[in-house]
Amino acid sequence: MTHSRFRYPEKVSEISEICSSRLNSLLTMSQHPSHETDPRWTAVDNYSFSHLRRPSSTTLSSADLSYALTNSAQNGLPDIAVSPSQGKYLMLQAKLVKAKNILEVGTLGGYSTIWLANSSPDVQVVSVEVNSHHAGVARANLSHAGVGERVEIKLGPGVEVLPQLAEEVKQGKRGKFQMVFIDADKENNWNYVDVAVGMTEQGGCIIVDNVVRKGLLADPNTTDPRVWGAKTVVENIGKDERLDGVVMQTVGEKNYDGFLIAVVK
Numbered sequence: 001m002t003h004s005r006f007r008y009p010e011k012v013s014e015i016s017e018i019c020s021s022r023l024n025s026l027l028t029m030s031q032h033p034s035h036e037t038d039p040r041w042t043a044v045d046n047y048s049f050s051h052l053r054r055p056s057s058t059t060l061s062s063a064d065l066s067y068a069l070t071n072s073a074q075n076g077l078p079d080i081a082v083s084p085s086q087g088k089y090l091m092l093q094a095k096l097v098k099a100k101n102i103l104e105v106g107t108l109g110g111y112s113t114i115w116l117a118n119s120s121p122d123v124q125v126v127s128v129e130v131n132s133h134h135a136g137v138a139r140a141n142l143s144h145a146g147v148g149e150r151v152e153i154k155l156g157p158g159v160e161v162l163p164q165l166a167e168e169v170k171q172g173k174r175g176k177f178q179m180v181f182i183d184a185d186k187e188n189n190w191n192y193v194d195v196a197v198g199m200t201e202q203g204g205c206i207i208v209d210n211v212v213r214k215g216l217l218a219d220p221n222t223t224d225p226r227v228w229g230a231k232t233v234v235e236n237i238g239k240d241e242r243l244d245g246v247v248m249q250t251v252g253e254k255n256y257d258g259f260l261i262a263v264v265k
């Protein structure tokens with residue numbers, strides 16, 4: 001007698017048939033991006049973020065965060081900042097590693113920077129940005145949020161700025177970082193991680209954003225250089241004895257994506 005409509009497969013061949021039919025339906029879905037948005041993702045973000053927000057526990061006000069996004073949009077910056085929940089995740093992660101120095105690559109309008117700078121009252125953030133217009137808007141947003149004095153924006157391409165920072169750390173002119181957030185040109189993800197490891201404290205973490213890219217991370221035939229940037233960073237971290245990493249897939253108001261987090265051993 002069966003109590004449910006579910007029937008366990010009886011043979012191995014049946015299991016593999018089911019797996020391959022599931023895989024085919026998933027591949028079909030991934031060819032139709034319309035299947036990949038779901039209003040529940042944004043609803044859950046809105047529900048959980050609003051319930052878990054306790055303004056009294058942080059100096060960070062909703063008004064400062066909204067100002068940063070509105071001012072960025074009014075100044076023509078693209079709408080590609082992290083979501084509020086992702087920003088709060090970054091802030092909590094910085095608290096977990098007790099970050100005193102944080103490195104960010106990719107400032108845009110400083111939205112994620114504002115979250116990071118609010119992880120503790122004395123944290124210092126260095127944020128690297130190649131676009132001078134973005135950097136200017138970010139400076140205004142950061143000072144509006146009251147964290148301008150604790151954030152240093154380094155203007156220039158990450159591949160040039162990071163080795164300079166690494167040299168300063170080596171010479172003792174700058175302290176090591178406890179947390180690094182990489183969110184810029186995806187093609188250089190691995191180059192950034194490779195240099196960042198040397199200037200991150202043991203036990204510190206490196207987070208690389210947008211590595212899942214609607215599942216294309218697992219597609220061997222993709223020609224998108226941003227996906228190859230994600231693949232390279234995942235594969236190289238897997239081979240690197242200095243790091244231990246994992247990819248977390250996410251859905252939410254920023255669609256289906258995910259980040260890689262690696263701990264420096």
Ligand SMILES: C[S@@+](CC[C@H](N)C(=O)[O-])C[C@H]1O[C@@H](n2cnc3c(N)ncnc32)[C@H](O)[C@@H]1O
Pocket residue numbers: 080081082105106107108109110111112113128129130131134156157158159183184185
């Ligand atoms: C996704 S946005 C950063 C979003 C920001 N982290 C946030 O969540 O608020 C990427 C930023 O990286 C910058 N960028 C692109 N290429 C860069 C490079 N080679 N070096 C430094 N920054 C770069 C872009 O100008 C853009 O402002």
